[in-house]
Amino acid sequence: MHSCAPPPEAPLILKGTDGRRRVVVAVDRAARQAGLYPGMALTKAQALVAGLAIHDADPQADRDGLERLAQWALRTFSPLVAVDPPDGLVMDVTGAAHLKGGETALLDGLIQALAAQGIEARAALAGTWGAAHALARFSPGSSVITTPGEEDRRLPDLPIAALRLPADTVHSLNLLGFQSIGELAAQPRAPLVHRFGPDIARRLDQLFGRLNEPIDPVHLPDITEVTRVFAEPIGAPETLARYTGKLTAQICDRLDSKNLGATQLDLMFHRVDNRIEAVRIGMARPVRDAGRLTRLLCDQLETVDPGFGIERMRLVVTGAEPLALAQSSTLDTPGDTAGAGLSSLIDTLSNRIGAERIYRLYPAESDVPERCAHRRSPLEAEDARTDIWPRHWPRPVRLFARPEPITTLGLLPDYPPRAFTWRGARHQVIAADGPERIFGEWWKRDPEIHAVRDYFRVEIETGARYWLFRSGDGEDHRTGTRGWFLHGVFA
Amino acid sequence: MSKPVASDLAHLRQHIAKLDGSLHASGALPFGIDAIDRHLPGGGLALGAVHEIAGRDGGVVDAAAAALFAAGIAARTRGQVLWCVTQPDLFAPGLAQVGLTPDRVIYVEARDEKSVLACCEEGLRHGGVTAVVGEVAKLSMMVSRRLQLAAEAFGTLGLIVRRWKQEKGTADYGQPTAATTRWRISATPSAPLPVAGIGRARWHLELLRCKGGHSAEFDVEACDGKTCLALAAPLVHRPAQAPDAQLRTAS
Numbered sequence: 001m002h003s004c005a006p007p008p009e010a011p012l013i014l015k016g017t018d019g020r021r022r023v024v025v026a027v028d029r030a031a032r033q034a035g036l037y038p039g040m041a042l043t044k045a046q047a048l049v050a051g052l053a054i055h056d057a058d059p060q061a062d063r064d065g066l067e068r069l070a071q072w073a074l075r076t077f078s079p080l081v082a083v084d085p086p087d088g089l090v091m092d093v094t095g096a097a098h099l100k101g102g103e104t105a106l107l108d109g110l111i112q113a114l115a116a117q118g119i120e121a122r123a124a125l126a127g128t129w130g131a132a133h134a135l136a137r138f139s140p141g142s143s144v145i146t147t148p149g150e151e152d153r154r155l156p157d158l159p160i161a162a163l164r165l166p167a168d169t170v171h172s173l174n175l176l177g178f179q180s181i182g183e184l185a186a187q188p189r190a191p192l193v194h195r196f197g198p199d200i201a202r203r204l205d206q207l208f209g210r211l212n213e214p215i216d217p218v219h220l221p222d223i224t225e226v227t228r229v230f231a232e233p234i235g236a237p238e239t240l241a242r243y244t245g246k247l248t249a250q251i252c253d254r255l256d257s258k259n260l261g262a263t264q265l266d267l268m269f270h271r272v273d274n275r276i277e278a279v280r281i282g283m284a285r286p287v288r289d290a291g292r293l294t295r296l297l298c299d300q301l302e303t304v305d306p307g308f309g310i311e312r313m314r315l316v317v318t319g320a321e322p323l324a325l326a327q328s329s330t331l332d333t334p335g336d337t338a339g340a341g342l343s344s345l346i347d348t349l350s351n352r353i354g355a356e357r358i359y360r361l362y363p364a365e366s367d368v369p370e371r372c373a374h375r376r377s378p379l380e381a382e383d384a385r386t387d388i389w390p391r392h393w394p395r396p397v398r399l400f401a402r403p404e405p406i407t408t409l410g411l412l413p414d415y416p417p418r419a420f421t422w423r424g425a426r427h428q429v430i431a432a433d434g435p436e437r438i439f440g441e442w443w444k445r446d447p448e449i450h451a452v453r454d455y456f457r458v459e460i461e462t463g464a465r466y467w468l469f470r471s472g473d474g475e476d477h478r479t480g481t482r483g484w485f486l487h488g489v490f491a
Numbered sequence: 492m493s494k495p496v497a498s499d500l501a502h503l504r505q506h507i508a509k510l511d512g513s514l515h516a517s518g519a520l521p522f523g524i525d526a527i528d529r530h531l532p533g534g535g536l537a538l539g540a541v542h543e544i545a546g547r548d549g550g551v552v553d554a555a556a557a558a559l560f561a562a563g564i565a566a567r568t569r570g571q572v573l574w575c576v577t578q579p580d581l582f583a584p585g586l587a588q589v590g591l592t593p594d595r596v597i598y599v600e601a602r603d604e605k606s607v608l609a610c611c612e613e614g615l616r617h618g619g620v621t622a623v624v625g626e627v628a629k630l631s632m633m634v635s636r637r638l639q640l641a642a643e644a645f646g647t648l649g650l651i652v653r654r655w656k657q658e659k660g661t662a663d664y665g666q667p668t669a670a671t672t673r674w675r676i677s678a679t680p681s682a683p684l685p686v687a688g689i690g691r692a693r694w695h696l697e698l699l700r701c702k703g704g705h706s707a708e709f710d711v712e713a714c715d716g717k718t719c720l721a722l723a724a725p726l727v728h729r730p731a732q733a734p735d736a737q738l739r740t741a742s
Contacts, residue, residue, distance in 0.1 A: 341619040342571060342597070348613055349599055357600040361583035362593045373583045378597045389584040397555040397562070399582035430680060433689045459689050463678035464549050488582060491559030491678070491692060491713055 011049055015042050016057040025057040062086065069119075070218040075318050077110055079266035079278040082215040088136070090129050090215055095279040095303050101354035107143045126151055129215060130207035134162035134181075155207060156182025163203045169196055181207070214274040224258070224317040226250045233272050233309025240269075240301055240310070245294045247315040252290040261286025261323030267297055269304055270312035277304045281351050284379050285343045286321040292344055296351050346378050363388045367438050369399055369487065393436055394457060396467045396488030403469065403485035413474050416456040420468070422486050427460040437473070452479040457490065465490035517646035520567055524711070524722055527696075531672070532703040536564060540671035541615075541639045541649035543630065547677035551661050554626065554654035556676045556694055556713070559589060561624050561650040563714035566590035568648055570621025573614040575599040575607045577626065589714040608634050615641035615649050622648040628655045628663070635668035673700040679710065694720075 011031035013024050022042040034049045046052060066083045073089055074081040077100070080092035093106060100106040107123050114121040124135035124144040131151050135144045138158045146154060158181050161170050173196075178184050184192075185204055192200050205211035226247050234240065244267065255262060263286050269277040279300040287293060349358050359375040365388070366372050372389065389395070408417035416432035434456030440448025453469045460466070467488035472480025517539030521528045528534050536542060542564075544557040558581065565572045572595055574581070579600050583593060597620070601607045604627045611625035615638060630651055642649040653664060664675070675697040681690040692713035698706050712721040 345573075345614060345617040345619050346597075348617075349610055352613075353599070353601050353606055353610065359598055359600075360593055360596065361598060363584075369582070369584075373593075389587055391588065395585040395588055396582050397559045397585045398553050398580045399585075400580060431683070431689045432687075457689055459681060461680065462548065463680040463693060465678070465689070465692060488585075489553045489555040490585075491556040491694075 010051060010053050011036065012053040012055070013042075013045060014057040015054050016059075059086075067218060071220055073110075074218060074220060075264070076113065077106065079268060079280045079316070079318070080215060080217045080276055082217050084129075084133065088133065090132065092215060092276070092278065093125065095277065095300065098354055099280060099282050099351065101356050103145055105354075105356075107145060111143055128207060128209045129213050130164065130203065131155060131209075133164060134158050134207065138162045152208075156180060156185065160184060163200070163207065165199060165203055169199065172196070173200075212273065212275065214276070217276070220316075220318065224251060224254050224260070224320065225314060226254065227312060227314045229312050230310070233311045235306035235309045237301060240304065240306070240313075241298050243313055244297050244301065244315075245290070247313060248294045248297065249290045251315050251317060252288050252293065255288045255317065255320065255323075258320075259322060260317075260320040261288045262293065262317045262319065263287075263321055264317070264319030265293060265297065266316045266318050267300075268314040268316065269306065269310045270314070271307045272309045272311050273307055275307065277306075277310075279304060280318075281347075282319070282355065283343075283347045284350065284355070284377070286323040287344075287347070288323055292347075296347060299348070299351060343379055366441060366444075368441060369395075369438075370401070371441075371444075394490065396465075396490045399467075399488040400486070403487040406468070406484050406486050408468075408484045416458055416468065417484065420458075420484065420486075422466075427464075429458045430461055431459045433457040435470075438469075450476070450478040455487070517643075520564065520648065522720055524709075524720055526722060527707075527709055527711075527720075530698065530704055530707045531701065536648070537671050538568075538648050539643050539646040541635060541642050541651060541669070543635075543651045543653060543668060543670040543673040545653040545661070545664055545673075545675050547661075547675055548658065550677060551655050551658045554652050556678055556692075557652045557654070557674075558624075558626070559585070559714055560674070560676050560694070560696075561652050562586045562591045563589045563720065564650060565622040565624055565648070566595070568621035570595075571619065572596050573599060573610070573620045573623045575601055575610045575614070575623070575625045577601055577604060577607055604629060608638070611649065611651070612638055612641050615647045616645060618645040618647065620647065622650060624650045624652060626652045626654050628653065628660060630668050630670075632666075632668055635670055639669040639671070670700075671702045672698060672704075675699055691721075 009030055011034050012028040013031050013036060014026040015022060016025035017023065024036060024038055024040050024042055024045050026038055027036045031049070031052070036045050036049065042054070063085060066085065066089070070081045070083050070089050073091060078091040078093045078096040082090050084090045093103065097103045097106045100109055103125055107125055111121050111123055122136050122142050124132045124139065124146070126132040126135055126146045127148055131146070134155065135146060135158070138161070139154065160173050160178055160181060163181060173184065181204070184200065189201050202211060206213045228243060228247060234243070247267070251262070262283060264280065264282050266278055266280045271277060279297065281293070281296045281300060346358060355377070358378055360378050361373040362376050364372055364374040404422065406420045406422045408420040410417040416434055417429060419426060419428050421427070435454035438453045438455060440451030442449040452473045453471060454473065455467060455469045458466055458468055466486055467490065468484060468486055470480070470482060470484050472482045474482060517537070519531065519533035519535030519537050521535035531537070544561055545551065546554045546557045550556050566589055572591060574596055576598065577600070579598070581598070583596070586596065587593060599610045601610055607625050607627050611623050614620050614623040630653065638649050638651070641647070651670065655661060655663070677695045679693045679695045681693050684690050694711050694713055696709040696711055698708070700706060710722070714720060
């Protein structure tokens with residue numbers, strides 16, 4: 001933002017023209033609170049709010065900005081991204097959601113990443129472009145994911161403005177008494193088409209998936225890509241795999257000449273019915289090994305539906321990093337320290353189940369058991385100390401994410417219990433060790449200023465060992481409830 | 492008919508081993524306890540093979556002892572370890588205490604058991620890790636065969652920790668799989684100490700099935716910081732009956 005920009009608390013509007021009228025085109029949060037809305041006359045807005053900052057709307061710059069945003073989303077989230085003017089992006093996430101850990105994680109990540117750039121966004125994931133468009137704009141909550149059955153239930157309740165129709169058509173329909181999509185969809189088509197043209201029927205069909213709506217994806221400037229056009233459409237899995245290998249070899253040659261390695265590859269299949277199926281693979285380290293890339297791509301081929309055939313295949317490098325040395329493809333020696341030898345395994349697993357599900361656990365600076373390990377990407381070098389975990393205090397093998405409450409029978413307040421009941425079964429304590437006192441971390445969380453836990457290691461009559469703790473020091477109420485919990489299982 | 496010569500027998504054994512697949516081609520990982528190693532063909536747990544480990548009673552559900560036993564074995568391979576789970580409840584400091592330090596374990600948190608097994612197979616086939624541990628409830632003959640072949644081909648040690656949702660699930664553990672050995676581990680009460688406190692944990696190890704060997708039972712003390720088991724004191728000091736008395740013939 002420029003230094004001459006108005007302070008964020010001052011209401012700001014953008015002005016434009018609508019025919020010969022000068023109107024408000026966009027309002028910011030402060031202006032909206034002051035009662036202004038897009039579409040009202042500019043003079044009226046000026047009369048209502050004093051000290052209003054007014055700037056000219058620049059539709060072309062908006063459009064360019066949206067295009068740039070689409071290119072960013074293409075690099076980061078999905079191989080197929082198109083602009084949905086004036087204010088939206090549409091992405092086909094089939095075949096790409098797995099890299100972000102599933103659809104929910106992808107949507108949340110998208111909203112967070114946009115928020116980090118200062119963009120407040122709403123997202124919806126649905127079976128058709130029309131449905132996602134409508135749900136993103138007209139359903140409560142900042143992100144929505146629907147299943148096909150749920151779509152049929154939710155879409156009819158949305159207002160007609162969700163249908164992507166011209167504003168005057170929406171206005172006329174409202175005048176006729178139609179409020180929701182459901183009411184409109186229940187009407188006979190012919191009179192509507194006669195009066196309003198074919199648009200309404202087309203939009204309704206696109207919304208419910210009866211009419212195909214191909215998306216026209218944005219392209220990245222200066223990218224490395226190879227394309228292969230087929231005279232006869234192909235569809236057999238073996239054929240797809242074979243041509244995937246050929247395209248990968250070509251793209252590796254291209255990368256070789258530029259001294260680059262791919263960190264992200266998109267393979268797009270243009271079907272004869274104008275749909276584009278896409279798969280995306282991500283690599284932890286830049287790779288230029290055709291065999292390895294082919295294998296990663298072929299692992300994903302089963303998600304591709306060739307339909308009536310594929311007439312064009314396009315392989316695009318959407319992420320590349322310098323890779324000067326030629327990579328050898330010999331098998332890595334076992335026992336290799338974390339690094340190049342493992343990166344191919346990590347890539348294979350990441351593309352299968354999602355990169356954030358593969359991690360190492362390194363010590364974190366905390367004594368509280370739940371927080372004493374933090375996840376790190378397996379190839380990331382960890383320079384933190386790895387020896388800060390206690391060596392002399394035995395630690396359990398399994399730790400419950402939530403300590404489970406138990407009822408105990410104890411003779412003395414400061415001693416471990418003599419017997420306890422956990423998950424409905426009563427256990428006699430034969431031997432115990434402790435306490436090991438762990439204090440709350442008040443510098444991290446306020447409620448932990450006084451918190452204390454006394455941990456005991458107990459052995460029951462079968463020989464099984466558990467990690468119990470008492471909340472509080474047993475005297476001061478502020479330190480805890482004096483309740484007992486089972487937190488872990490020893491071997 | 493002449494009596495067989497020892498060298499002929501050894502030759503024949505080699506020949507059979509060759510037919511049997513490269514079972515012991517990758518060598519074996521000794522436990523360092525003579526009583527156990529003597530019962531395992533090759534003098535230790537075969538590398539390049541899949542081994543099954545399960546708990547007993549309460550240990551069926553939490554599989555804590557089974558996991559620690561697997562961790563102790565994996566730690567002795569001196570390489571990177573891939574650990575595939577569906578429930579992320581392993582406590583890394585606990586594993587570090589038996590020698591699996593943070594820089595040696597890569598955790599894979601799969602959505603379901605099918606992908607756990609797929610990830611295990613991927614890890615066994617890769618060759619960049621020396622041991623792969625997978626925690627699953629079900630292991631079919633076909634899947635275990637795939638894992639076994641992958642382990643044989645690359646000499647990676649595969650450890651499958653069987654972990655069921657409830658204690659009833661263990662009926663499954665009687666079903667045959669292609670695993671080379673099958674272990675069951677139960678905690679037994681530790682030796683009482685003269686002072687208040689808990690002694691070193693003790694396990695009752697049952698070698699239920701062992702390809703090319705006999706099944707056996709051992710009483711051991713659990714893994715310590717040096718990743719070694721130790722024979723439980725009563726077994727060490729047993730005077731009259733040799734540990735062989737505990738042997739049962741494999742059926």
